[in-house]
Amino acid sequence: MMNKISLNIGAKVYFENREYEISKQISTKEVLAKEIEFPYEFKVLKIHTLKSMPEKIQEVDISLYDKEEWEEANKKYKIIKPLLTGKRNTKKDVEEVAKEHNTSVPTIYRWIQDYNSTGTLSSLVPNLKKRGGPKKNRLPKEDETIIKAVIDEYYLNSQKYSIPYIYRIIQEKFHNANLKPPHLNTIRKRIDNLSSKEVTRQRDSSKVTDTWGTPGKNPRGNFPLELVQIDHTPLDLDLVDEENRESIGRAYLTLGIDVFSRMIMGFYISYEPVSFFNTGQCILNMIMPKEDFLKQQGVDGEWPIYGLPREISTDNAGEFRGIDLTRFCEQYSIEIDWRPVGRSFYGANVERVFKTLSSEVHNLSGTMFSNIVQRGNYNSQKNAAMTIGEFEQWFTELIVNVYHKKVHSELEMTPEEKYMEGIFGLGDYPGTGLPPIIENTKFLRYSLLPSFERTVQKTGITLDHVTYFSETLRKWIVPQAATKKGRSKLFICKRDPRDISKIYFYDPDIKEYFELPYRNITNPKINLSELRETIAKIKADKGDTHSLDEMTLFQTYKRMRDIEENSKVKTKKARRKKSSKNHLTKKLEQEKKLVKEEIEENQEELSKTIVKNIEIGTPELFSFDLIEEDEV
Template sequence: MSFDENSFMGESFSPNRGKLIIEVGSFVAHETSIYRITQVLDFESVVGCNVETGRSLPLRIQELSATNDQPLQSQSYLDIEEISDKDWKEAERRYSIIHPFVDRAATRQDIEDRAEDHKIATSTLYRWLKAYKDSKLLSSLIPKKRGWTEGNTRLSKELEQLIENVIKDYYLKTQRPTIQKTVREVKRVCLLRGISPPGSSAVRERIIKISEKKKLRARGFKEKADNKFTPTPGKFPNANYPLAVIQIDHTPVDLILVDDVYRLPIGKPWITLAIDVYSRMVTGYYLSFDPPSGTSVAMCVAHSILPKEEWLTLHNIEAKWPVWGFPRTIHVDNGADFRAGNFRDSCSMHGIHLEFRPVKVPRYGGHIERLLGTFLSEIHDLPGTTFSSIKDRDGYDSEKESMMSKSEFEEWLIILICKLYHNRKHSNLGMSPFKQWEIGILGNATQPGVGLAPVPTERLSLQLDFLPSSKRTIQTFGTTIDTLTYYSEIMRPWINLTDSETGKNRKYIFRRDLRDISSIWFFEPNLREYFKVPLANQAWPSVSIWEFNTVKEKLKNEGSDSSNEHLVLNALTEMRHQVEESKQRTKKARRQSQRRKEHEKQISPASPIDKSKSQPTLATEASNKLGLDIDLDLGDVEGYGDIA
């Protein structure tokens, strides 16, 4: 099977779960040069020593990128859905065995006892533990397939020993030579002995696999190694350090918002909020007129993990929000959107433990609920608030007083988070959340910090990992999801192929953002890239899953065929015209219109850019010709009570 990727000019990218490591001793790229970090100054900058010139400069973290010296695991280029249930279960079993040693140091006796308890070889347990610590991905514990596997070596024993000796006697010394110098030293020794030298990547790979603790101690950072890797009693699994535990929850906002055009009331939005339990810092949020869903969770988690500078720029706010990184545990309630298999697997892939609140034990969600209560009490001072009860609202006309749009409220919310809440003294902490976070990350005179968290290399990869996925066959007409047909030339080589194991048509992985189902992401098995695939019928406009389902339900109630794509498209056109005529008169129509506007912006943590202001796509141009350019949306919100 082959494919000329140059013949397909659509949007695509390679999934990459690599990370930019920001700590003393790590190598980073800045513009065209490579630097070794010598000092972490604060949340915004580090001091880096240019490996070629030896000159030290302050560097902005936001401008740094990963180098080839930072490890990228082969699992980085998988889609999570490629991993079978059997392999997931085995990886989870292996993780449960190594779990006690993931976040603390262990003696050899500890390892031997654990291995004996689970009837495995001590060397096997060490190998699993190293694989997981190197990548922080659960997929690193998936059983390797037969044949040539990562980690095997084609080098001779003599050459392996030579490289090992050079690393031990040259690289792991207090002079701290660079990896590039170590590569040259290996080549020099090989030439002296008349041995053909190995490739640079072979030497780099062996250096990268050295444990961080061993590297720090050997290169003169014994105190730092001890501080970082010596266990602290009670540190884990309690939330005793930043990102040890974050809690996430949804709530309707006690505020009536207005639309952008007529400035008339359209109802309440929903907010999904994440809080770091250790510091009480807000790690991320998602604000929408859509009811809570898997998309809400995905957007909130992605926002929580990714840096926030571009997000603040998007909303024209000058503030500090130095929060990023993968949490150790995500603590949630028992809602269906949190229990979805895709969310569970996504957390597992990234080494996140998903923990559910015990049923009918409200105190286990106290931190996030108190935070939501704090924010809602601030909202009760805004024009258009609905307060928290009918009694509190007595005599106050929320709709008549409403005057804030979603964008205006979101700007207010970010200011509340970054400039007020984060900097106010917290009664339980005795200091502000920001100060607690700063001490936890950077340390102070009495306690070491855990250091800056790694930054995900590829934003969109992270976001897609948490978005809904499905497996579908590819037919001559393309693939079908929810009665809609998608097609692109990138899919042609995979039409009607059978699975060699089952004998049935092979299924492929697709992911989608439910806010706009006019296109989906196809994971191409050979190129191992995601390709954006549009609807086969280019006349379709941008449409959300909620609007699409509303139209189908209307057709079904009328006795029409809701699976007929042309009937659904015609019904969508008719309903949007109806909304256009009535949106100045009814709140529901205005809300539907505003929802669609928000979806068309396609703003997300991975892409904080308003795409509705960009050039029209082929689908948009086609829909305009058919009269589908009405800026409206329909969504079934009546079933959600107080947001209708």
Template structure:
């Protein structure tokens, strides 16, 4: 797609059911019967012939059907405070009806009476939300452009957080109105412009319910609602009801791809479905956990994995996909970010944080990571938590696997684990997953999980964002200029206070050669490259290193040209030091990994030009050249998790 055309946000979800119409190779097919989680029977409308096809193939084709008929979605950050609250109220109104696959008219009428609105209005809200599961579908539809969301500066934000933590979340239980009055007074005394009242109400509304109850002294109610009962996680009564996500450092020394010398350890992010214990998604990186790690893991978790398995060069089945109803995490800063909360809200996903000092709330994913660590301990290059256990073993001397090879090993281990009986649920995770789809003893059939109509929209929602104005020189982020004709019409607009209008800008930190600029007039994202096309590839980590490098030279007024000269100098220094220091080898390998690591959305949509590992259908990497040999097999011992 040309950058000037932009990318419209489409949050429609697709669920394969009998009667679904699918276009494949120019012919229309009708789904007649779902045979199992892998295959179904379809009928060719023109020839009247029937055939059995893979569900993964149908999903690949069906995800684009009727998408052009769907209205463009808004970015959640482009919604006013008032509209956000209205959308939240509408969601609360229809929530009881979402428990029914097909609510009866009497159910709708009864609920409409309870919330004091006409039943046709309630039905329209229900239908709009069911088509996307996105909060944005419940925003009031108005003509014209609405861009009145305000951001708080750091000083005001500090005051807001102080009064929420030290006044609202106390046993005094003050009303939001009282909290706002105190915040307003404190801002005026400090010579700052107070935030709007609705901004504070929205911030309070985002507080997790358990934190709200405990902070305001309602401990018993919080325990009754959120404490785990023996042997059962609350709410995990079917597939994708609750997905837990966590990170861990892999206790294995990694080698770089060219010299096979050690570059220390890597990080893995894992998502696990609590009901079935299947692993729904992963992400490996040489970088410490961040919002990017979480975003890529969630994208990988939601999307089908057939193409991704082929991309990494693995023959096997991982028939797990779908939107989680709730994501359960620890209290790390990467999970606590407003960006992640907004992205989840945009996609109809609740996010819940583990209570402090209650590790049993995250036990499922942590037990898997613990078992995974035991399997790692069987490999060459393993490390030890204590030096006295290491004795004479030298992990760096025995290390022999690159990060791509570890990724292959891990995926094969996951596939093996999925087919190994699980001690807690009594069957293999893949069997429990299948029972969740088809139904079983005491288990209600959920049907095939939903997939996104537009994977790129899903990815954009989770990318880090900033607010930037647009001038004749384009968009500036971290001293780097971006420009394209697609954003020319956004130059010069001002808000109601006469200040330059700021636009939502997103980027993938692993490759900052382009940004995505949200156009609130056309309700789409423009893909905007470097203003200077001669600049080389770089990423956020390398950019930050270059800035630190320039500051170490007492260059405090550096510009874009100086940054890229510094990047080139650093690369030359690292290349010379590569055979001598692990840090240099690690930096070079990390940059190479970021550059060639395609996102799950790009792989799923086919918008990637390489297969980074040799497979039955190898493709040359246009950026790095060549393909990697598949140097290890799939013979992995089975294991189980509690």
């Protein structure tokens, strides 16, 4: 499970399988901690080496939970949220919350304990098997549909209709449908559970002024990681391919900034069009400590910001509003602010950072100026000089050693100084302290990949005309006669667009992801863009792809690749495609290396513990999840 490890003073953590209590936060990378047991020594611990060592919790993919289960967990979280801050958690507070929501005090304590065990929303999903299944009083789906439609139309409306008026409309619609109307309190609860931000926006839009979101006037962003704005832009720079050093056009930049400090929290650069995957990779870069990333880029410097933001503000475009991003944010109690289309001032802080960074980009060879007067006779294609990898390194250097260390005109200090002030405090003003770190980054990476639901057939799992198989699937292959009696079971799969030669299958029994390679392992490795281009080519030639088989698909891909490779003068599009593939492959290999190192490190710690227990004769039974990783 991707548990959050608290770094607050007094928090319990594990290092080399010994329990420590954090005494001081001495930097963004280290804490001072004291052993819980003899000899009670103090140690300076690197935060990336810490473990939570909670009671064993099986990893459950959040995509498996149905809508009702997830809504139930969200409801519990909203009830206990005021009690999680540490400012309001006395026995009296708990009793008041229990009374307010007509719930017992022990239940509230249990929910708090469940949530604190992992710090994730999924810990509040009801255990239906242990508690006798879904609640009997849950409304049927048709009832819920009518209620939601009326609330959306009449309550979330600038007319500000009253709840009794809305209830009368609901009663009328239920009578017309020959259904029994719900109680008025049911409607009140549905309305109480609405997002206060959405209610304000829909019922009293005058309060959401055009200054909300502009630099210096954002009502949020009062402390580090309270609000992160994410936006996307094509780079004002012509890049070159690695082989011929010839122009292949622009790449896309996805950037996330911490509104409080104006520090850049993470970024992602790709030739591929902006999508959920780009946003997910930017979020991954935001959450992770940056030491490994800086090593990969060969940049000497400090990039101290990391962690889970409280709120993310991003585009309202359809490609970002998928269930993958929404569930990921709900799992970690991250609110999403969908910026209205056409109202760029909602993301004005990140827009300003884009302008600041663009002014530096315009000093590079191959820059694309924003207007004709600036451009003059300058030929960006002819002057292009950087590959995407070289630009990524240059951009990282710019962020870490220039932008973060330059005084910001509104902050009157550097973004890095502002962030450190927010974390460690200044004078009589306390800081927020170091944010929690995430355990099991392998599972974190899977969570930010696009997911699909597919059945297991005798041949394996088929996705976009490509079939995948592994012995892992054997137990899930259902005889054909059985499938005729009922609907086939759907399983969660994840796919990395950078390499579709494998998918990741989530086994709901073992609660672990397993790699599924091509069923035909002789097929070449390709990325998602190449797959889509090949399918489009076949559709253009044959008119449809309904009868498309895997052999034809990869034969067509090979022919297209051979034509490109044999061309004496490669087209700009071909060079761009090859450069994109090389860059994506390089990034993927770097991620695999990090995950493999993490797994090997965990196994090494485990081996030490086993040997130690054998030496001292501890009569323990060991049950560990040893994760095996194929060599890459």
